[in-house]
Amino acid sequence: MSKVTLGKALNLGLRKALEDDPKVLIMGEDVGRLGGVFRVTDGLQKDFGEDRVIDTPLAESGIIGTAVGLAMRGYRPICEIQFDGFVFPGFDQIVNQVAKLRYRSQGRVPMPIVIRIPFGGGIGAVEHHSESPETYFAHTAGLKVVACSNPTDAYWMIQQAVSSDDPIVFFEPKRRYHEKADLDEEANPYPLHAARVLRSGGDVTVLTWGPSVKTCMDAADAAREDGHEVELIDLRSLSPMDLDPVYASVERTGRLVVVHESPRTASLSAEVSALVTERCFYHLEAPVQRVTGFDVPYPPARVEDGFLPDLDRVLAAVDHTFEF
Amino acid sequence: MTVDSMASTRPRGDCVQLLTPEGERVTHPGYEDVDFSPEQVRGFYRDFVLVRRIDTEGTALQRQGELGIWASLLGQEAAQVGSGRALEPGDFVFPTYREHGVAWCRGIDPVNLLGLFRGVDHGAWDPAEMNFGLYTIVIGAQSLHATGYAMGMQRDGAEDAVLAYFGDGASAQGDVNEAFIWAGVFNAPIVFFCQNNQWAISVPLARQTRAPLYQRAQGFGFPGVQVDGNDVFAVHEVTKRALRGAREGNGPTLIEAVTYRMGPHTTTDDPTRYRIASEVEEWRLKDPIERVRVYLARNGLADQAFFDSVDEEANDLAASIRKRCIELPDPGPMRMFQQVYAEPSPTLERERAEYEEYLAGFEGSHA
Numbered sequence: 001m002s003k004v005t006l007g008k009a010l011n012l013g014l015r016k017a018l019e020d021d022p023k024v025l026i027m028g029e030d031v032g033r034l035g036g037v038f039r040v041t042d043g044l045q046k047d048f049g050e051d052r053v054i055d056t057p058l059a060e061s062g063i064i065g066t067a068v069g070l071a072m073r074g075y076r077p078i079c080e081i082q083f084d085g086f087v088f089p090g091f092d093q094i095v096n097q098v099a100k101l102r103y104r105s106q107g108r109v110p111m112p113i114v115i116r117i118p119f120g121g122g123i124g125a126v127e128h129h130s131e132s133p134e135t136y137f138a139h140t141a142g143l144k145v146v147a148c149s150n151p152t153d154a155y156w157m158i159q160q161a162v163s164s165d166d167p168i169v170f171f172e173p174k175r176r177y178h179e180k181a182d183l184d185e186e187a188n189p190y191p192l193h194a195a196r197v198l199r200s201g202g203d204v205t206v207l208t209w210g211p212s213v214k215t216c217m218d219a220a221d222a223a224r225e226d227g228h229e230v231e232l233i234d235l236r237s238l239s240p241m242d243l244d245p246v247y248a249s250v251e252r253t254g255r256l257v258v259v260h261e262s263p264r265t266a267s268l269s270a271e272v273s274a275l276v277t278e279r280c281f282y283h284l285e286a287p288v289q290r291v292t293g294f295d296v297p298y299p300p301a302r303v304e305d306g307f308l309p310d311l312d313r314v315l316a317a318v319d320h321t322f323e324f
Numbered sequence: 325m326t327v328d329s330m331a332s333t334r335p336r337g338d339c340v341q342l343l344t345p346e347g348e349r350v351t352h353p354g355y356e357d358v359d360f361s362p363e364q365v366r367g368f369y370r371d372f373v374l375v376r377r378i379d380t381e382g383t384a385l386q387r388q389g390e391l392g393i394w395a396s397l398l399g400q401e402a403a404q405v406g407s408g409r410a411l412e413p414g415d416f417v418f419p420t421y422r423e424h425g426v427a428w429c430r431g432i433d434p435v436n437l438l439g440l441f442r443g444v445d446h447g448a449w450d451p452a453e454m455n456f457g458l459y460t461i462v463i464g465a466q467s468l469h470a471t472g473y474a475m476g477m478q479r480d481g482a483e484d485a486v487l488a489y490f491g492d493g494a495s496a497q498g499d500v501n502e503a504f505i506w507a508g509v510f511n512a513p514i515v516f517f518c519q520n521n522q523w524a525i526s527v528p529l530a531r532q533t534r535a536p537l538y539q540r541a542q543g544f545g546f547p548g549v550q551v552d553g554n555d556v557f558a559v560h561e562v563t564k565r566a567l568r569g570a571r572e573g574n575g576p577t578l579i580e581a582v583t584y585r586m587g588p589h590t591t592t593d594d595p596t597r598y599r600i601a602s603e604v605e606e607w608r609l610k611d612p613i614e615r616v617r618v619y620l621a622r623n624g625l626a627d628q629a630f631f632d633s634v635d636e637e638a639n640d641l642a643a644s645i646r647k648r649c650i651e652l653p654d655p656g657p658m659r660m661f662q663q664v665y666a667e668p669s670p671t672l673e674r675e676r677a678e679y680e681e682y683l684a685g686f687e688g689s690h691a
Binding site for chain 1: 448451458462465469473475499502505506664666
């Protein structure tokens with residue numbers, strides 16, 4: 001057991017994936033010699049060579065499109081998209097090709113591709129470096145979408161994603177890359193496509209993922225001081241969503257707050273709200289509350305603190321669930 | 325509007341041609357030693373007639389309501405058969421949706437092509453078994469897949485090459501140009517085969533490119549060759565050399581096969597709205613099949629019995645694929661849920677189960 005950052009945990013997981021299967025490749029902009037702009041692939045090209053850790057030309061459609069061909073040839077590419085807002089030049093290849101080739105070929109052409117995307121705000125960046133585009137991918141049949149929130153999950157989830165025969169869009173909370181926690185490399189990994197209860201509590205359920213998990217954990221501490229016990233669930237898998245633990249929790253608490261950074265309209269919290277209403281209608285003591293980014297383009301960095309769900313907005317929503 | 329849409333298609337000094345539209349065998353600098361056996365030429369002719377017959381049947385089946393749509397290859401037989409017959413077994417093809425002639429050369433059952441346009445599936449052949457990718461509808465997307473596949477061959481140490489098809493319209497797509505960049509910088513074993521058929525639905529070549537397409541390769545750092553796409557000899561030889569170069573580690577080549585889409589873009593299209601009849605007639609005189617037929621007859625390489633037997637074979641093939649196409653079973657509604665994922669998604673499984681239950685509710689309610 002050792003304390004590592006989330007970024008280092010990903011690095012260790014990627015290293016393990018490269019060691020375990022010679023067909024695994026890493027490809028993207030600056031992933032080789034530099035080790036990635038966040039150093040997530042640090043040292044991997046040195047140890048596994050330029051043919052397996054590939055510095056690509058600067059074109060996202062090219063990264064994804066060539067990964068499709070490599071996958072057809074039996075490779076298992078891990079593509080790095082440098083920042084969330086830069087995934088869109090590759091969007092066509094992801095949505096029309098990566099997501100559909102298994103289906104189009106009736107299972108003859110599997111697409112074991114992982115697309116890593118650092119996502120979310122809070123780092124004071126310029127435009128296009130702080131977005132949360134997970135909904136686009138969760139809306140696309142044929143893709144699976146996950147988001148890690150802590151070093152242990154980062155380490156295991158990236159390996160599980162690489163070994164999956166389905167294409168997986170893998171979101172990494174970039175503003176948590178440097179946060180440390182214990183990493184147990186011997187532990188049995190938690191299933192990839194399962195939500196996880198991080199904290200038990202009987203009064204109100206809070207569901208979130210990615211960078212907002214820590215925000216909500218802090219909010220849960222604060223809520224306790226106000227006399228509300230929060231049950232905090234990390235969704236982890238955004239497609240498919242594993243809502244069984246959420247239903248079970250809401251059946252006990254009667255209250256649900258969903259928190260995410262992406263803009264609200266037609267977001268994943270809308271889907272969660274609809275499903276929880278279908279499944280838990282008679283248990284609900286209050287309407288499902290949402291704490292999200294606003295329906296605006298990601299704002300300039302000096303304004304982002306207002307855009308991002310923070311402890312106070314989460315607490316306000318928690319409190320509001322007791323007003324019905 | 326002053327750019328002539330035919331600017332890059334007129335015969336040029338550097339456009340490789342080995343058989344004229346009149347069936348005259350000619351030579352080209354660097355191609356003096358090229359030779360084709362009578363058997364090989366008869367083989368090309370047979371391929372042409374059968375492929376054109378498949379195509380005619382596709383259009384007919386669409387007109388009769390048996391296909392949703394058909395994309396005709398009429399006029400492009402030499403470009404497709406010439407390049408398709410240049411492949412070695414280990415090579416891999418990435419087609420667009422119009423490569424029926426290449427599919428034929430790779431041994432794809434024509435009924436599988438008809439099935440796709442009928443709407444029973446998205447392509448029922450196994451790409452890994454046939455070394456022929458699935459038809460790709462998004463224009464130019466397959467050029468990147470082809471390049472990635474070639475990079476995989478490179479990593480495997482295979483002595484094979486990829487042949488990637490696209491058209492003049494696709495040459496404007498970002499993906500095609502990114503594929504050129506990738507293939508160039510990684511020296512991938514790939515041949516880009518552009519069938520310049522002059523029209524992207526209604527938009528002429530002049531709106532896709534200012535420079536002749538084959539010249540574009542130079543800017544990406546690899547050779548580009550322009551070839552008379554209606555001349556099977558030239559197409560075959562140019563493609564064979566490019567594939568050999570790729571296999572030997574010399575990297576990519578761009579081939580621009582200058583040809584013409586004699587029919588509509590697809591059966592939904594009406595080309596009389598955007599091009600003049602005289603242009604079509606001009607190209608009819610350059611028909612790829614007729615010149616091989618003249619060459620065979622004039623040189624005594626085939627007699628009437630041969631031509632008759634090919635026609636008979638075409639008739640039999642047409643009848644067979646028509647029958648088998650019409651008999652293709654409808655897949656049934658539950659088919660849509662299959663193979664979305666390798667590992668089942670509980671969300672999708674629930675939707676599937678709900679729909680199945682819904683359908684079961686109708687059982688026995690209608691005679």
